[in-house]
Amino acid sequence: MPDFPQCISFDVGGTLIEPWPSVGAVYADAARAVGIPMEDAVLNQRFAAAWVDARKQPGGFDYSRSAWKELVRSTFGDALPQALTNDVFESIWHRFERPDVWKVHPDVLPSLELLRSRPVRLTVLSNWDERLRPLLHRLGLADFFEDIVVSGEVGRHKPDPALFEHAACRWAVDARSILHVGDSDREDLHGPMAAGWQAILIDRTGSKRTNSILKLDELIRMIG
Numbered sequence: 203m204p205d206f207p208q209c210i211s212f213d214v215g216g217t218l219i220e221p222w223p224s225v226g227a228v229y230a231d232a233a234r235a236v237g238i239p240m241e242d243a244v245l246n247q248r249f250a251a252a253w254v255d256a257r258k259q260p261g262g263f264d265y266s267r268s269a270w271k272e273l274v275r276s277t278f279g280d281a282l283p284q285a286l287t288n289d290v291f292e293s294i295w296h297r298f299e300r301p302d303v304w305k306v307h308p309d310v311l312p313s314l315e316l317l318r319s320r321p322v323r324l325t326v327l328s329n330w331d332e333r334l335r336p337l338l339h340r341l342g343l344a345d346f347f348e349d350i351v352v353s354g355e356v357g358r359h360k361p362d363p364a365l366f367e368h369a370a371c372r373w374a375v376d377a378r379s380i381l382h383v384g385d386s387d388r389e390d391l392h393g394p395m396a397a398g399w400q401a402i403l404i405d406r407t408g409s410k411r412t413n414s415i416l417k418l419d420e421l422i423r424m425i426g
């Protein structure tokens with residue numbers, strides 16, 4: 203690390219929280235409610251494929267309500283009649299606003315408690331939409347952070363350097379003094395590094411990737 207960071211910026215999905223018990227389970231619940239029984243595992247696979255496809259589209263995924271609706275449509279494909287798409291989408295959209303379909307990783311609260319007592323600013327920089335801020339409040343996480351930057355509100359998404367520049371400017375911190383932590387190579391390592399930030403991956407699988415930590419409490423030793 204070139205300098206001790208003045209600010210730690212956190213990704214959210216995969217870093218602080220995960221869908222619980224799974225995206226497929228939430229989709230399957232919504233489908234069952236309109237009389238379409240589908241397996242969680244099948245929907246998990248279909249969602250994963252639709253997610254990869256959506257991000258390959260020109261312009262990528264823009265985290266808008268219409269983009270999420272299209273993702274729901276392509277996840278279900280022919281299994282969901284067009285007349286029911288709206289109801290199922292609305293149900294899924296609102297489900298993911300609720301804290302009970304998210305799991306906070308067990309290392310998150312103890313690490314944030316420790317970090318909050320240190321001379322470092324804590325922020326969030328996430329590819330998400332208008333549901334993120336209220337969700338983090340409901341999960342009891344929002345108060346740890348002095349600011350939450352939501353890509354959908356800015357209109358730029360990681361790894362776009364413009365989003366990192368926007369955040370650094372908003373926090374009035376020199377890029378080199380920010381350490382970003384997240385779970386995606388592209389969005390949370392290469393993106394911030396290209397913008398001159400420090401960056402580290404969280405990889406709880408223990409696969410010992412370079413530039414990675416296993417648990418968030420390892421951040422303590424990086425802030426001096």
Ligand SMILES: [Mg+2]
Pocket residue numbers: 213214215216217384385386
């Ligand atoms: Mg993530």
